[in-house]
Amino acid sequence: MSAADRLNQTSEILNESFQPVENPFKVTVIGSGNWGTTISKVVAENTALRPHLFVRRVDMWVFEEMIDGQKLTEIINTKHENVKYLPGIELPDNLVANPDLVGAAKDADILVFNVPHQFLPRIVSQLQGHIKKDARAISCLKGFDVDKDGVRLLSTYVEEKLGIACGALSGANLAPEVAKENWSETTVAYKLPKDFKGQGKDVDHAVLKALFHRPYFHVNVIDDVAGVSVAGALKNVVALGCGFVEGLGWGNNASAAIQRVGLGEIIKFGQMFFPHSKVETYYQESAGVADLITTCSGGRNVRVATHMAQTGKTAEESEKELLNGQSAQGIHTCKEVHEWLASCGKTDEFPLFEAVYQIVYEGASMETLPDMIEDLEGVNIPVAKHANK
């Protein structure tokens, strides 16, 4: 998006802000982990600033747990701090922790999903029949919904299960840095649904920019939900590859090479299975190349893969030792992607994704990664028989 386009986007919000919407939008965030709490903070800061657009109170659904004999929701609502998942960060007082999933969601005009991938089906089934029919959703989840029939976006899963339009938010956003209000960028993708009710009455790009943009969190809003989601899911597989070469001590050139090959395979995957996704999204948006770079510079997937390379331990063992019960998303995504590609006979066209799968699940040697990526099927540049070295 050019500077002029961005200027127009912001100008639209400016103009619109002086024409309050008929009924300010109620926003609820489903999820309260590290990233969920951070996004809740962002959203609640904006709803407090813009009562002409949003209901001030933001509900954040919290899976209730006891912390030293006190309910986590009570701690959040009195101390204004998520002491378990985002300690040390002050939360806005208009952000209300709510242990009742349906209660938090039932009046929401905008639902922001931000839970671990594996919890989504249960949450969605609990919400069925209990939300506004014209609610809109944004998914901050990473991953795919894969079965034998195909690979679906998680936003599509939400749309189909709940019957509401769903976009995606993704970007170069290591949560602790966003929580500390270090400057970063993100991408929000949302396509106006067929039943769009019109400006001032429904969620559109300007409303989403007003909801998520902060001085420290620069938002670009685009249409391409598929591109944003594909990039967000597959980057974790690439990050495992970077962790392997880092663990092998191969240095920055090798890590950059893995990222280059990975970006190419992400684009190819997007074009093959989501042909309406745009190539530009992958190399121009924060959700594309920037998130890939951030994710490959650190984080769980890199750490697990580095540990595997340095100790010879399995992915499972490494996850256990390093992640304290949490998981490295790439470990699961590379399996899903492999199974899907194998089912349609396309593994050869994604040598990096396949190499990562083979290393994690089939005991392939990391040292052969360059050859697996080069994918020259055993053909080497020839050495003439009379070569004298």
Added chain:
Amino acid sequence: MSAADRLNQTSEILNESFQPVENPFKVTVIGSGNWGTTISKVVAENTALRPHLFVRRVDMWVFEEMIDGQKLTEIINTKHENVKYLPGIELPDNLVANPDLVGAAKDADILVFNVPHQFLPRIVSQLQGHIKKDARAISCLKGFDVDKDGVRLLSTYVEEKLGIACGALSGANLAPEVAKENWSETTVAYKLPKDFKGQGKDVDHAVLKALFHRPYFHVNVIDDVAGVSVAGALKNVVALGCGFVEGLGWGNNASAAIQRVGLGEIIKFGQMFFPHSKVETYYQESAGVADLITTCSGGRNVRVATHMAQTGKTAEESEKELLNGQSAQGIHTCKEVHEWLASCGKTDEFPLFEAVYQIVYEGASMETLPDMIEDLEGVNIPVAKHANK
């Protein structure tokens, strides 16, 4: 380039290798710094392996200097080590250090230029009239030749001054890692000239792959000399931006954001001033996105900019303190680029390049970098007057 294309490229070399060229190509490398010596090592390893394609001996022109009373060329030719610029790395015995520029170049069929940008004009003028008329060249230099009439590639400069076809080699190649034979990738760009003499008689893509490809140095050969050169020059400006945010302690998200914006401006610059360059080169080739990532993860430009951010010192002072007489290329390139963009009224369209220039030369505050990049001309997302926070 797809796996199939790469396979074809390597297969062509395979086939050709059994049909020796009429006259094996003599190769000379002009330059013997860190990167020059590393590329000389790569090239000499390949000429030794492929006598059907290349003359075994590779000359490396060395600017003669005395090291502890002994000539550097003598040390290199007896110890097979460039003790000054690439210590600790054994060089092939068919690599001959030569202090005589014209002597080293006069019989060469392939000239590989690998000297600091500022030495190029003098070297080229010394070579005029003393090289083979049908020699071919590859430039490993980074930067532009800028004057009031426009911005030219350094390969074009070589072509015009010497009257020989010149391509470019660039990639995610921190020299010490390549010298140690850690795996990396690179891009060689070369367009067959109008006077191409035919396969087996002249330099083509297969010959260049055979000359530069090593098991630890994977080469992709393409046509797009402009794309490779533009990316190689401008990455250093982006790296300064990354150094600023790193020095400010803003973390990985911010650095990734700078790289994303930088990649976009590199593409825009390429399309505007070298419209025959291909967008794909920037996001698919090692010389594009991968080199950007490597350069922004470390190296001189990042170090100088980080130092500026942490100490408040000028670029000049920081270069002096850190680089021991060497220079950070981005400091010069951002000035050249600014002057060129200013002369054609285009600075507004390259907010990151302009911001880096303003910070380095005009005392602009680094802290305002996000706003300068957002480039919204003072327009902020509005806060309604009755907002209650």
